[in-house]
Amino acid sequence: MEKQNLNTRKLTIEKTKDSSLLSDFSCGIESIDDFIHSELQSYVDMGNCQLFLVRENSVIVAMYCLDNLNLYISEMTKSKMREGAKPMPQKDLDPDDFYWLKPFFDSVEITYLAVDKSKQHNHIGSFIIEYILKEIAADNNNICDFVAVRALKCNGYSAIPFYKKCGFYAAEEEQAERNLFMYRVVIR
Amino acid sequence: MLGIDSKELPVVKGRYATNARKAVKRAHTGQLNASDKKTMTRSAKILEEFVVVKE
Numbered sequence: 628m629e630k631q632n633l634n635t636r637k638l639t640i641e642k643t644k645d646s647s648l649l650s651d652f653s654c655g656i657e658s659i660d661d662f663i664h665s666e667l668q669s670y671v672d673m674g675n676c677q678l679f680l681v682r683e684n685s686v687i688v689a690m691y692c693l694d695n696l697n698l699y700i701s702e703m704t705k706s707k708m709r710e711g712a713k714p715m716p717q718k719d720l721d722p723d724d725f726y727w728l729k730p731f732f733d734s735v736e737i738t739y740l741a742v743d744k745s746k747q748h749n750h751i752g753s754f755i756i757e758y759i760l761k762e763i764a765a766d767n768n769n770i771c772d773f774v775a776v777r778a779l780k781c782n783g784y785s786a787i788p789f790y791k792k793c794g795f796y797a798a799e800e801e802q803a804e805r806n807l808f809m810y811r812v813v814i815r
Numbered sequence: 816m817l818g819i820d821s822k823e824l825p826v827v828k829g830r831y832a833t834n835a836r837k838a839v840k841r842a843h844t845g846q847l848n849a850s851d852k853k854t855m856t857r858s859a860k861i862l863e864e865f866v867v868v869k870e
Contacts (some may be wrong), residue, residue, distance in 0.1 A: 629839065634864075636864060636865050639867070747860070750861050750864055750865075753861045754861050754865050757858050758865075758867060761862070793854075794854035794855070
């Protein structure tokens with residue numbers, strides 16, 4: 628039995644198809660809150676994503692959605708991977724390997740991730756990302772090499788610094804006021 | 816679909832952190848730069864802050 632830190636916080640994660648449970652949830656970013664409260668349910672109903680709620684002491688502190696994605700990785704990014712300047716999948720890959728000819732790569736996309744305003748800056752968002760990566764790495768049925776996000780940029784807000792801090796790298800060239808696809812390699 | 820549905824015992828803190836460090840060392844020796852190492856160290860620390868119980 629491993630030692631447990633007394634300060635360790637206990638979270639529960641549940642999968643749901645009912646976004647109305649988020650009626651009191653607010654991350655403080657208007658566009659995201661509007662989406663969660665008005666459009667998210669239809670996305671879930673259409674099977675466009677799987678919705679997960681994160682609770683602490685029965686209170687919803689965060690939500691996230693996952694989906695499968697064919698991640699586009701630009702030639703420049705692939706070149707940097709081959710040079711070792713950006714992380715690449717753990718495969719015995721030759722620089723000229725067929726693997727690199729693909730424009731798209733199987734990935735799990737974190738389509739939405741939001742932490743309640745009152746619980747931000749508590750590492751919950753970072754933890755969710757690490758948790759997702761850990762779960763995918765442990766899933767023998769999942770062979771994807773990447774976890775991807777489309778980091779939001781709007782109205783002066785940018786999620787890119789957060790994802791960079793969480794170890795994500797740009798999968799394409801960054802452009803002003805445009806969402807940026809970023810990736811992290813799944814380590815198995 | 817994503818392997819996140821299955822019920823299992825609570826994730827024990829620290830175990831993944833150790834495995835992650837070993838995996839990084841094993842798989843990326845010579846390829847990780849300082850920034851990557853910092854990220855992995857941070858990841859391990861973050862994972863130790865919470866325990867997840869699936870419902």
